[in-house]
Amino acid sequence: MMQAVGLRIDGLSKRFAHGVKGEVYAARDVSLDVQPGEFLTLLGPSGCGKTTTLRMIAGFERPDAGRIFFGGRDVTDLAANDRGIGFVFQNYALFPHLSIFENIAYGLRVRGQDGDSIIRAVSEVMALVGLSGYEQQFPAQLSGGEQQRVALARAIVIRPRVLLFDEPLSNLDAKLRVQMRAEIRALQRRLAITTVYVTHDQEEAMAVSDRIALMNRGTIVQVGTAQDLYHRPASAFVAQFVGRVNMVAGHLEQSASVSALGRHFVLHEIPPGVASGDPVRLVLRPEGFALSRGPIANGAVAAKVLSRTFLGEKIEYELDCLGERLQSVRYNAGAGALFEEGETIALRCTDETVIALKEENP
Ligand SMILES: Nc1ncnc2c1ncn2[C@@H]1O[C@H](COP(=O)(O)OP(=O)(O)O)[C@@H](O)[C@H]1O
Ligand SMILES: [Mg+2]
Known part of the structure; x- marks a missing residue:
């Protein structure tokens, strides 16, 4: 197995001329x-710059500013073919x-490899992706x-130093x-190839990634594991993009508490830049x-x-709690445990389940 390389991008910027908005x-x-x-x-919403960033890493797009390093070596001026990348496109291509x-x-043919080593390498990756026996088929005959899988095999057969994926699953059905x-995740682990994967689907990102870089409007807003982003979002944007969320407004009171939903929540962490009396x-x-x-007792509302x-x-369940509309979810505990629409129930939440964020537009 080849030694995996680190990838570093430093200050990458890319502008496009836009018919309506200018640059x-x-x-x-x-x-x-x-x-x-x-x-x-x-990860990020459509138009946030994921594909552009990925294409600059690949060498398909030239950055206006910034540098790209593979294994410490500056590849910014290298053509895509000379970078040692495998690229998997959304439409398979x-x-x-x-x-x-x-x-x-x-x-491999483009690289001038000899026939025997091509047969060996192609057979090996076809077995890896579960396509042995499909050698003489044509793309239109495949699901x-x-x-x-063919696109994936084609990307890894050249033994790339960096593997890049742009929304590879969006044309497939949910199952x-x-x-x-x-x-893809299992194969990447097995081959230990440094991988950058683009998706707008937060669940997919959480399922496959070691770490996620969440983007918005051309910039990275937070980098971390799925759990970091979910449990410690740096902003309302992150909290809302990664998972579902209820946002309730309040004010930071003395002794690090916030009153909301009829009780005082004691914060385990006060968000940076927030002082007593500030909105959160x-x-x-x-x-x-x-x-x-x-x-409705014992701290319930x-x-x-x-x-x-x-x-x-x-x-x-969608709930109304003291005028706040709340989204909640429960695992199914049997037919008798379902609540009915219109029913009034007891709601509890503990301090541990609550995160406070600085109010960004007070
Ligand atoms: N070749 C291009 N010419 C003009 N604008 C572009 C071009 N490629 C991307 N853009 C614009 O750059 C922004 C980011 O696009 P993109 O990187 O494709 O986002 P994402 O992959 O996150 O959906 C969008 O506003 C898009 O319209
Ligand atoms: Mg894209």
Whole structure:
């Protein structure tokens, strides 16, 4: 196995001319360190600059400013072909007139490898991605999932130093997406290739990544593990993009508490730059509420069930609690445990489940 290389991007910027808005920054001063063998995902809403950043790493797009390093070596001025990257596109980008074998062999032929070593390398990766036997088929004869496996095989057969994915699963149905993302993750672990993966799907990002870099409007707003982003969001944008969330307004009071939902929440961490008396936003995750029938006592507050969505393994309830609309979720504990629309139930939440954020636009 080859030694995995680290990837560093330093201050990458790219502007495009925009018909209506004039010049727009697709990426603005983007810096990032990816460890050797790490699986890092660029996550963010459509148009935030993920593809542009990935294409600059690949060498398909020239940055206006900034440098790119593979294993400490500056590759900014190298053409894509000379960087040692494998790239998996959203639309697979297979050659329709070439067999599956020749599609996968293409990068090796371009590099002038001899016939025997091509057969060996292609057979090996075809087995790795579960496509043995498909050598003489053509892309149009394959399902979407199989075509994506061909694209993956083609990307790894050249033994890239850096593997890049741009929304590789968006053309697949939901079940296949879940299966393929697990396969991609397992293969990446096995080959230990430094990987940058682009998606707008937060669940996919959480499922596959060692770390996630969340982007918004051309910049990286937070980098961390899925758990970091979920439990310690740096801003309301992060809290809302990663998982579902309730935001409740309040003020920081003496002794680090905030009153909301009829009780005082004692914060375990005061957000930076917030002083006593300042407005804050409390982040409450839907799974952080304990819901029950029975008396409203022992720190509970009354909540009315506005709607119920039965999803099988879990049930989502929309609640009204002292005028706040709250999203909550519970695991299914059997038919008798379901709450009815219009019912008033007891809601509890503990200090541990609450995060406070600085109010950004008070
Ligand atoms: N070739 C291009 N010409 C003009 N504008 C572009 C071009 N590529 C991207 N953009 C603009 O740059 C911004 C970021 O695009 P992109 O990197 O594709 O975002 P994402 O992949 O996160 O959806 C968008 O506003 C997009 O319209
Ligand atoms: Mg994109």
